[in-house]
Amino acid sequence: MELKAITDEEFDALYPIKMKALSGTHWTPVDVAKNAIAFLSEVEGKSVLDLGSGAGKFCLIAAANSGAKITGVEQRENLVRLSRKLASKARLHNLDFICDDLKNLDFGRFDSFYFFNAFEENINLKDKLDKDNSINLEQFHTYIRLIREKFEELPKWTRIVTYCGDAAEIPESYLMIKSNNKGKLRFWEKGR
Numbered sequence: 587m588e589l590k591a592i593t594d595e596e597f598d599a600l601y602p603i604k605m606k607a608l609s610g611t612h613w614t615p616v617d618v619a620k621n622a623i624a625f626l627s628e629v630e631g632k633s634v635l636d637l638g639s640g641a642g643k644f645c646l647i648a649a650a651n652s653g654a655k656i657t658g659v660e661q662r663e664n665l666v667r668l669s670r671k672l673a674s675k676a677r678l679h680n681l682d683f684i685c686d687d688l689k690n691l692d693f694g695r696f697d698s699f700y701f702f703n704a705f706e707e708n709i710n711l712k713d714k715l716d717k718d719n720s721i722n723l724e725q726f727h728t729y730i731r732l733i734r735e736k737f738e739e740l741p742k743w744t745r746i747v748t749y750c751g752d753a754a755e756i757p758e759s760y761l762m763i764k765s766n767n768k769g770k771l772r773f774w775e776k777g778r
């Protein structure tokens with residue numbers, strides 16, 4: 587399975603029908619993933635964490651298109667299983683998936699981060715990932731605060747790419763270097 591030049595249509599066809607149907611809402615488009623990983627792994631040997639890796643689309647495209655070490659953390663076990671299966675089919679070895687709540691991870695182990703609006707599911711029930719999803723505004727704000735605090739503790743030059751959302755999780759110590767896709771894709775670097 588060759589992922590370097592794959593299109594969105596071809597990639598989404600690798601998923602079971604239900605996962606494929608969620609792609610437009612929940613999984614990163616191929617071009618976005620390529621742009622994001624180019625920024626996050628500009629310097630060789632970077633270790634990149636996808637916060638809420640879902641069915642692995644960002645991680646798989648990023649691993650196939652960079653020499654970076656990619657880790658995805660995802661709370662839903664079925665999505666982690668699917669991601670690992672695709673990684674093995676694609677024979678990608680610079681890629682690892684952790685099944686956990688992202689709040690339990692030490693962000694200091696990573697150089698850069700990708701964040702596609704993982705907490706939106708607490709405030710928006712469009713294309714629910716499972717039937718237990720419900721609106722929980724408090725949880726949304728708690729998690730945004732939590733990763734904001736973790737980002738704040740990271741060293742100068744740490745890079746983050748955010749896709750969608752209002753970037754409330756990005757502390758003022760980060761500068762927006764550029765933005766693409768009508769402002770939905772934003773590239774951040776810690777300035778102090």
Ligand SMILES: C[S@@+](CC[C@H](N)C(=O)[O-])C[C@H]1O[C@@H](n2cnc3c(N)ncnc32)[C@H](O)[C@@H]1O
Nearest residue numbers: 613614638639640643644660661687688702704
């Ligand atoms: C919008 S999807 C993005 C998937 C993937 N990053 C991609 O771009 O293809 C967000 C994912 O974050 C996961 N998620 C949400 N809150 C999480 C948490 N606290 N810990 C781990 N994963 C979480 C959800 O289960 C969902 O799969």
